Amino acid sequence: MDLVLNSGDTAWMLISTALVILMTIPGLALFYGGLIRRENVLNTIFLSFVAFAIVSILWFIYGYDLAFGHNIYGFIGTLSNPFFNNVVESNALSTYAPTIPEGLYAVFEMTFAAITVALISGAVVERMKFTAWLAFIPVWLTLVYIPVAHWMWGGGWLAQMGALDFAGGTVVHLNCGMAALALVLLMGVRKNTKLLPHHLGYSILGTGLLWFGWFGFNAGSALGATNLAVSAMIVTNSAAAMGMLTWMLMDKLKTGKPTLLGALSGAIAGLACITPAAGYVNFTASLIIGFAGSFFAYYAVSSLKSRLGYDDALDVFGIHGVCGIVGTIGAGIFATTAINSAIKGGLLYGNPAQLGIQLLAILSIGAYSLIMTLIIGKVIDKTIGLRVEEEQEISGLDITLHEESGYRLS
Amino acid sequence: MDLVLNSGDTAWMLISTALVILMTIPGLALFYGGLIRRENVLNTIFLSFVAFAIVSILWFIYGYDLAFGHNIYGFIGTLSNPFFNNVVESNALSTYAPTIPEGLYAVFEMTFAAITVALISGAVVERMKFTAWLAFIPVWLTLVYIPVAHWMWGGGWLAQMGALDFAGGTVVHLNCGMAALALVLLMGVRKNTKLLPHHLGYSILGTGLLWFGWFGFNAGSALGATNLAVSAMIVTNSAAAMGMLTWMLMDKLKTGKPTLLGALSGAIAGLACITPAAGYVNFTASLIIGFAGSFFAYYAVSSLKSRLGYDDALDVFGIHGVCGIVGTIGAGIFATTAINSAIKGGLLYGNPAQLGIQLLAILSIGAYSLIMTLIIGKVIDKTIGLRVEEEQEISGLDITLHEESGYRLS
Amino acid sequence: MDLVLNSGDTAWMLISTALVILMTIPGLALFYGGLIRRENVLNTIFLSFVAFAIVSILWFIYGYDLAFGHNIYGFIGTLSNPFFNNVVESNALSTYAPTIPEGLYAVFEMTFAAITVALISGAVVERMKFTAWLAFIPVWLTLVYIPVAHWMWGGGWLAQMGALDFAGGTVVHLNCGMAALALVLLMGVRKNTKLLPHHLGYSILGTGLLWFGWFGFNAGSALGATNLAVSAMIVTNSAAAMGMLTWMLMDKLKTGKPTLLGALSGAIAGLACITPAAGYVNFTASLIIGFAGSFFAYYAVSSLKSRLGYDDALDVFGIHGVCGIVGTIGAGIFATTAINSAIKGGLLYGNPAQLGIQLLAILSIGAYSLIMTLIIGKVIDKTIGLRVEEEQEISGLDITLHEESGYRLS
Amino acid sequence: MKKIIAIIRPNKLEDVKQALEEIGCNGITVKDVKGRGRQLGITESYRGRDYKVDLLPKTEIEIVTKDEEVEDIVKSIVKTGQTGNIGDGKIFISTVEEVVRIRTGERGDKAI
Amino acid sequence: MKKIIAIIRPNKLEDVKQALEEIGCNGITVKDVKGRGRQLGITESYRGRDYKVDLLPKTEIEIVTKDEEVEDIVKSIVKTGQTGNIGDGKIFISTVEEVVRIRTGERGDKAI
């Protein structure tokens, strides 16, 4: 059969790409921006915006090729079209998604790289030097995100082993969670670690946009307007809903009242943990995965963090890292060929080996991300310095780093 | 002709589904959240979010089947695939929309159920117990929304009579309006019934997202990327615009100045009243319907409410209920086969019987919703209690029910 | 080959249309609304909303026909289907985009007309009479926008000469920029011209929605889900990113700190200047164009404005006008047949004449818009009066013109 | 002339304002403040952790008035502002030496 | 030492601040307040209903100064804060017994 561009698939992937961009700017930026002190709202939001901008450019200069180009020893791709030269011009369809243009696959994948970097910022807000963040973005993208994406999605060694990660449980969520952990271990604790959100309206809106955009993220990862995309949309939504209700229940049991921030956090947890499994599991499994993700994230956030004493400000590890792990394991358990005939199925469907592969993916990506980020962070700390002056931290970063203020309401 | 999945139709329905989800979370939530007292902003928004989450799950456990499954005596559908078992897996196309997967039709319809429940919350804000709302959601969904949706859209008795409701004038707007009325009759008047919006920015944004999402709602109800979808998009937009300008004019005539909240309210009125007619009428008719909806809603809100003395806080009956009626009648008058060849046309196009059928639909659904909701509300009142303590109402629900506050701006 | 509706193209254009609507309401409205004094937030936002509503209606009554109907002497179209009569009903496909319904092309083009008018409002905020604005909208739409759109896109004389404007560098951005300049020259300087944004969160969100919607604007201008749409999406995003980084650099060099408002402004500049070139240039060119647009806009905004002394409140000329020019020239330089085979290419690709045509388009549209708007503005000033009372300007327009206030946060 | 500063519950402002109007006391200036006293703070909780918030929202009313009207005003505030629960607030009275009406430059009692 | 409390129109703050600076009065503290006096309230309307808002936004300036400078400051405020319309506000003057500069612990006149 001749490969031709399918306009329906292309339409869906165009809008999916736009949706994932909306997740980062302004979705995630606002979600984070609402949770911190008023004096840091602009800086917090800026971290996501600038990460998006830098990744947008580097991805087409060399990122896409290194992640998805011709595979070299299972570890990295080849740079064959720097500056995206001649890719669009050639009218080629994607080898990864043969009904849509290669340029579309590339820009869709760009959005994943961008949000992964932006997600990390949630951990380091309220104390990281802006210049240090500017330096971190390209280095981390190149040394951590791109190889990991290649291993899992670009035909690298994990892909070759059959590891399952539909839309980024390991490449995105676990990866950013471990990087966040590494950075906060290096940066230490803020003077004021209270999580007293200054404007939950931003976080509500951010959650709404994230949820909306996540349909592009997960159902878009079907790479076409297919029944698989529909399936991914349904389980994405139900896992989010289940995650929300689970967190509300935990809140009720632990502090006595369901909270709205809890509901939002649970929804994000549900969305994060269904991500690696979204194209492999059915509705019932999505409820279980959504429940588990929210449940473990709740414990990581409310108990583990204070017990271990790291200052992961907005719980990037606690929610994304943990849910990336839960969902990747969930895919290894609940994946079924009835939903996706391209795979072998998981533990429950007679393929226990899948679970082992999933654990290997978690371990290798988790360890790689943690160690590499520790090294990168250390180097930046020694050169630029990771942390702002104490005086700047107290006065707030908006005025001291950007000479702007978020509100002038009176 | 063999039925095959059409990827263009599927792409449009995927994004339409996401758009309607965006209407509820965060669109409607923010629209409502901006209009109430600052002390209740989180609780108000929470009501929409949690309604969405609960409906998301129940719909696939049994809701879709009961509403759209094999018809039993015109009243309700059959539960054949609990937990959506084997629907996606079967790769079946929808019998209601034979170019898209059945799962897609199901999740699209889910979004209508969810927003209908969430809309009701606008009437009861600032005084309803959170637990009572949690109980209300599944009961009302099951006993009211599902049967009504079946009658009109699932092959039930109204569908069999040829009643026209393109995207929810009766099933969504009239239905939620009457339920709202029933609940506020049971709950009584708030201590402070002044409508002094605490943050119109939220309502502006909410209106923008509702307007945007409504294209999924109405043009999506064409169930494919067709000329009918285009027609629905055009009349949806023009009715909204006309509704906005009409309300501005009424404001000018009545209180002397056009107000922005008035403009937003008029736009919502225009959108609500074109909903049942969106796939049946032309541009000129949409202007008339948009004008009429906004005009009657203005009177319901500014005069009728205070004259009758019920406390429909955010005018769910006044806007959605009234516009649902106006639009459903409008469909009976202006529907034309030139726009939609699948119908018989309305009064103006030589089919006066249609108007009678429309009135019957309004009466039966309106009465059913009102009476059933009165019963459900009464039972909840006797068991859980509908209304918060006076002290909680005064102090605000955010802090008393959720231990959170919406703003920490100083 | 028989022309048939392509459902994938139609799906993409349906959502693109919705995206461009989202840009105006609430995207642009919020972007502007965040930048002004708190006392004017509602009025500022209202200007965009009401512009959108009025254009929505007039466009289908006569606007579309005059702009895109059968060409008369290269200057204007014919009014053949007033009130959009029989267009949708005829099931015709668009002559401009033969795979989608004519109605869809018409509503897509409507969104461009609406945002162009709304953009102008940024210059006149905080001092223009609301009634004057209401009068300005239909007159300017009819006398300026419609002819200009016809010349460039509706088969008029510029189109016949082969002028390139993919998505509105001249028709939208230059046009609104010159009109803004004309109005502020007539209206004079505000009592308080300080740009001290009252709520940057609105502008952040607005930028996010503009960026998101711009994919509908630019990639939608490919008029189908094609490889060209993909190409436009990629360069739109990279020019925006480059514009953002460029402005940050300029900020750093000039005032010492990168600012978030600067980053947002740079992104808008990048988006505006890639607009006319989006369907003609490659990734590398988009970086150059994005850089140049942001660079010149920065100077226009930070130096030129204060030197010349006009009070273009939110820099409509400084950003949109300037970037419209830069991008239109950029298209004349970097356009290549490798990206778009329907054109002849620009200066760099052996067609220097293109640059001349581009300059002619800039001059003729710029001059026409400036002069006509001066005349229209003068007439409105003499009849209705352009400017509010001094007392109203001081007290703020929300309370004096609309009897509403934007915040009730305490 | 005396200055009366009354710290009351925010939700009592409407009542107090009206009561003051009834006894002819129109000129008042109102501030949003936060206060701590015998009243226990409230608890807010975010992501599974409780935070104690001990400064609660209060409303401060500032009234400058003639000496002979002080007693009436104080009584009126006490009457309408009271709920009987801790947190009702305080009234502080001190002396003002001069009052000037900016509009006219008038001074003393007639400027009040 | 005296404390001057001036309640002015919010849009007069810039002018008043500058006038005070010119006569060498730098130390001031400013508050957003709401006030009611002879000035009629404003009307807001939402969804076809009018609501009377009788507390209007005002700005309160607090200045502690030496006795001999009071008169100059008052005159300066009256001059720049006046529009001649109802709602221009009031100035209240009272005695302050002690002033302490937190930075140094200095007291009295030299701490002002």
Next chain:
Amino acid sequence: MKKIIAIIRPNKLEDVKQALEEIGCNGITVKDVKGRGRQLGITESYRGRDYKVDLLPKTEIEIVTKDEEVEDIVKSIVKTGQTGNIGDGKIFISTVEEVVRIRTGERGDKAI
């Protein structure tokens, strides 16, 4: 009875509040204010232009207390509120003639 008004840096509020609690001073009222003094303003910049903001955010604490406790309170505020840099703020002390507890109507020292 005395009224102590302390204008401090906003980020010192937590410390001062705690210090006051330790010496048994529980009743306080807190306001967000803006102030100018010897401290230079800050610069904000938007779209390539600098704007001088000379009113900086400060926090005002109002405490009414018995005469004999004033000294302790002042010392405690000076100690915890001090950074040694310009902008630390001021304390103003004046006399209050009467205090009324709204909840009970009690007056004088025991109402504090």
